[in-house]
Amino acid sequence: MLITTLASHSSLQILHGAKKEGFETGIIANYSRENFYRRFAFIDNFYSYSNEDEAVLGINSFRNSVFVPHGSLIEYLGMDRVSKITVPIFGNRKLFPWEANQHKKMSLLERSKIKVPEKFEDEEDVDRPVIVKLPGAKGGKGYFLARTKEEVKRGINDLLKSGMIKDKSDLIIQEYIVGIPMYFQFFYSPILSRVEITGIDIRYETNVDGLRRLPPDMRIDPTFVVAGNIPAVARESILPSVFDYAERFVNTTRELVFPGMIGPFCLESIVTDKLDVVVFEFSGRIVAGTNLYTYGSPYSWLYWDEPMSVGRRIAREINLAMERNKLAEVTT
Amino acid sequence: MLITTLASHSSLQILHGAKKEGFETGIIANYSRENFYRRFAFIDNFYSYSNEDEAVLGINSFRNSVFVPHGSLIEYLGMDRVSKITVPIFGNRKLFPWEANQHKKMSLLERSKIKVPEKFEDEEDVDRPVIVKLPGAKGGKGYFLARTKEEVKRGINDLLKSGMIKDKSDLIIQEYIVGIPMYFQFFYSPILSRVEITGIDIRYETNVDGLRRLPPDMRIDPTFVVAGNIPAVARESILPSVFDYAERFVNTTRELVFPGMIGPFCLESIVTDKLDVVVFEFSGRIVAGTNLYTYGSPYSWLYWDEPMSVGRRIAREINLAMERNKLAEVTT
Amino acid sequence: MLITTLASHSSLQILHGAKKEGFETGIIANYSRENFYRRFAFIDNFYSYSNEDEAVLGINSFRNSVFVPHGSLIEYLGMDRVSKITVPIFGNRKLFPWEANQHKKMSLLERSKIKVPEKFEDEEDVDRPVIVKLPGAKGGKGYFLARTKEEVKRGINDLLKSGMIKDKSDLIIQEYIVGIPMYFQFFYSPILSRVEITGIDIRYETNVDGLRRLPPDMRIDPTFVVAGNIPAVARESILPSVFDYAERFVNTTRELVFPGMIGPFCLESIVTDKLDVVVFEFSGRIVAGTNLYTYGSPYSWLYWDEPMSVGRRIAREINLAMERNKLAEVTT
Incomplete structure (x- = not known):
């Protein structure tokens, strides 16, 4: 094999x-x-x-x-x-189209009662900082942040005048969550019927993570291209709630996209200063942040008495499935 | 057991x-x-x-x-x-009240000849950047930074006017140390009569560690809530002096709070650009930053030929004590 | 031995x-x-x-x-x-003088067709952000950043007036690369005839990495003293090109400074938001960032089935050489 x-x-x-x-x-x-x-x-x-x-x-x-x-x-x-x-x-290929559609994607999170950023249908409803996104825009081009509904309107007008959009109905107005990024990596094992937390990472982004090296008067527009990852652990008191998120998410995918999530996934989150975890995105497959943990992560050692990268965990799941004659339960 | x-x-x-x-x-x-x-x-x-x-x-x-x-x-x-x-x-429960009292706490550091931020009794003496703290204030509410004695006075007046304080004698005026945070984790073994360095971490704080993602004109007040930890190592040339700190600290606690420090402790420090290590706080027990090192840290491997988290190190100390019939020397 | x-x-x-x-x-x-x-x-x-x-x-x-x-x-x-x-x-002592001379040093990179920051001989040619350096200046004293040739001229005039330089021909005008620092650690084994990637780190610098804790109106000049290191991994799609860099660099050193690079070296780089890797410096010996990986790095485990720090890798190379009676091939 x-x-x-x-x-x-x-x-x-x-x-x-x-x-x-x-x-x-x-x-x-x-x-x-x-x-x-x-x-x-x-x-x-x-x-x-x-x-x-x-x-x-x-x-x-x-x-x-x-x-x-x-x-x-x-x-x-x-x-x-x-x-x-x-x-x-390996995993559920029926999830691929769900991941590709931003609306269906967020609905899987919402159906799982996971905190996500609020959406505003009308700029008049804006009552907090928001990020205004152009759907399909590459790398965030045209995105802008605004603190008030007035700033939203001004920004939309600028986009209309510049011709970047034709109609404001194209735009997505989303609550801007102030906090720190944390990417919670999980693995769902259909064979062991359990969710494992496999690690946490922070993205290392160019050029934004280098701008602190510049004098404050030399402004350069930040860009957010992921060039690597940095390891992290979370406060232990945060873990029970993200674990609940992960388990509910597995259940939702099983109901809506049978057989549901299989193997690695990631809840891409902002942790606020009230220690709320707000998930703005998920990945239904292995994420690059797991490359930090070739020899196991601070969390993998809680489950396994041997070095267990997510790559190895996938192969282990295939082995466990084959031993039980259940390979069809982890592949599609 | x-x-x-x-x-x-x-x-x-x-x-x-x-x-x-x-x-x-x-x-x-x-x-x-x-x-x-x-x-x-x-x-x-x-x-x-x-x-x-x-x-x-x-x-x-x-x-x-x-x-x-x-x-x-x-x-x-x-x-x-x-x-x-x-x-x-496990450890010395007599240290708990010392830790709870900011004055007694800092005195243990000072008695150990560890560099700590200077205190100013009178705002007239302020000759460098300071942080002004309200004792007992939750999460730093009302704290402010000031560069000059004039700024200190202005800030105190604002606090008096706002009613946040009644008397300026309530305030603590402390030197603001400019540098980078580093948390040096140690373990004192009464059984092996030695201090081990078990790891170093940096706190990952929300929202301050996420603010770099915002455009500079969208100012949001920073908050400093610890949501996780990031691993780090220090320049090897810094280690001898923090090791001296740790050993003197163990000696001081033995003299003043017999039997003194037992097991894990942490010197929470700022490293300045002169590579001075200034300790602004200590923890007398296991800190959450050790969660990074479930399978050992870059430092633990220098002492142990097996994976040694601080959690395991505690259990190892209990084992070593029991073998020697000395459990009373590591518990209170 | x-x-x-x-x-x-x-x-x-x-x-x-x-x-x-x-x-x-x-x-x-x-x-x-x-x-x-x-x-x-x-x-x-x-x-x-x-x-x-x-x-x-x-x-x-x-x-x-x-x-x-x-x-x-x-x-x-x-x-x-x-x-x-x-x-x-251990290694090639003939490389020491090459490393000590900034011009010879950069020439080894350039001869290896490694992307390096552009140099401007004349300020009139400046067409992008640059850093202007005083050769031999300790810790970056007098260095300045400029976005335009006008800013370069103004900065040079200030230096001349202040007496910090006598002649503008002393200055080095170098393209300022905007992006994030990444230090790619390699090991060249003459015995196994191969380059290994042994790890990646980010420097943790005081005070610049602590300045985010300050309110934006309390400006303190950044300093860039390395006090420690933080681990990282790179996007896997970046690795083939840095690997090519490393192999070409080993070849260049063999041609120009026989027997060439032996053992650990580091390509100190900026990764831009186009994911270009620009090398502004190299180290021809073990760098302190390898101290993160006492028990192996995310990359060392791809080569070795046992914990392999760079320190151990050096000793392993000596062992491999002695077994083959080739100690003279790894020492000078």
Whole structure:
């Protein structure tokens, strides 16, 4: 049995973990990156591609394999190509379209009674700081923050005048949550019927996390491109409530997108100074922040007496499933 | 023999470490949190409480146990109830009232010849940036920073006018140390007669650590609520002096509060750009920043050839004491 | 066989790793620090010195030893004394003078086709934000940032008027790269003929990393003194290009400074929001940021099935070399 994945994102961790669990491994890599991945002894098989259609052929070329999707899969290949993957995928592939639609995505959180930022349908209702978003805008272009309804109106007028939008109904007006980002990483095991917390990370973003180095009068507009991750732990008193979030979220996905969440997911959150956890986004697959924990996280050691990265945890779940003749319960 | 603790703060780490050292474990948890703690296999016994008086009954209900106090114990139960704990406590319970009194607390540092921020009895003496504190104010309410004696006077006048204080003699005027926070975690072993450095952390505070994400013209007042911790190491050249601090501090506590410090403590410090370490606070028990190091810290591996969290280190000390028939030397 | 090093910087890690690999260890320590280092059981031999000339005598006094240089060696002893070390040094001592000369240093990066900040010979050519540096200035004194050629000219005039420089030809005008710092740590093994990535860190600098705690109107000039390090991982998609950098750099050093880079080095970089990695500096020896990874880093576990600090990796390389009778290939 092989475990395979697409090169990049968390592929080193996934295949390193698979090898630790006794699997043969395979990577589907762009030609330009093959040289890099050849440096790691735990990668047994290579399929190099020069375009995305070939990548799908590569994924499907591995017989007797399970393909592990990660957070860059759809960004790299697109939803259409991903739907052409014919080998078993670890996790629930029916969740992919839910993740791609911002409205359906947030509804899974809301249905789980997870705190999310409030939406304002009408700018007249704005009674707190908000972020105004243009749907589909790449990398936050045109986004603006506003403290009052007056600032919202002024900002919308500027966007209309500049031609960036045609109609204000295109806009999403969302409560701006003031606090600190924390990304809570979880794993749902259908085999053990339990949610595990696998780690916490903070994104390290360029250029915003470097701007403190500049003198205050040399203003440069902040950008928010994730270039890495920093490890963290949360106050223990926060954990019970995020754990409740995670369990309710698993239940909601099981009801609405059967068989529901399988394996790793992440609740991307802001923690306010009242220690409320507000989730503004989720990831239904392994996130890059787990790359911090190749040898286990401060939390994984509470469950496992051996080093357990999320990559290895996926392979362990496949092993547990195969032992019980239940591979179909963790793949789709 | 059982090791028990109060749910929250660092209880997962404490009991996980106790189990690793071969102890049976027990937790005293608020009913609302019991469900969360049931998820961890290393917790053997539960006592659930609905109010703080019951919590004390719970602690005392475990026969043949050692109770491990952590940084949230007194905040949760109050000094009076803590004094009603009849089972042995790991560490020196006589230190609790010293920790609760800001004046006595700082005197332990000063007597140890540890650099602390200067105090100004009279605002006329202010010759550098200061922070003006209202004693007993929750979460820093009313605190202000000032660069000059004129700013101090103006700030005090504002407080008097607003009625927040009645008399300026209530205020503490303390040197404001400009630098970076570093929390140096130590463990004093009466059995091995040595101080170990067990780790370093930085607090991750909401909302202040998120404000860099805002545009500079959208000012929001910073708050400083600890929501988590980030790992760090210090320049090796700083360590000898903080080690001297730690050893002198242990000696001072032995002289003034016999038998002195036992087990984990933390010197909460600012490191200036002259690489001076100025300690503005200490914790006499395990701090939450140690939760980063469930599997050992960059420093613990210098002492131990096995993963050694501070929770496990406590249990190890109890084991070492029992082997030598000296349990009374590490409990009170 | 002994492994020795100079106390401070990363000496604990180096000797801890050496002991793990079965070596006897020795430290050359200033008298004032001996007491601190005596606390660690893995240090077998001490040579205490009261001045730098004695330190060299100490290093040379250990028979049958390999001396491991670290990032503070030349700062502590000076180039002249270091040239008087007669015992074998791990790594290539011919690189020391290249590292000491800013021009030769940057040329090694440029020859490796590594992106570096652009230099401007004439202020008239300035077309982007720049940093203007005074060569030899301690700790960045007199450095200034400028966004336009006009600001550069004004700043230079101020320096001339103040007498800090006599001639503007003394100045270095360098592109200011906006982004986030990331320090990529590598190890080149001549024995295994491969480059390994051993970790990534971010510097924790006083006072700049503490200034966010101040109200915005209380301006204090930032300083950039490294007091510690924070761990990080990078987006996996960044790694192939920094790996190419590292391999080309090893090749360049082999051509220009035979036998080239041996053992640990670090590419000190800024990652821009286009995810370009711009290297503004390198270290040719073990950097202090590796102290984070006493028990291995998220990357070291991809190569080694056992905890592998860079200190231990050095000792492992010496072991591998001795097994093959090739000690002369890793020492000079």
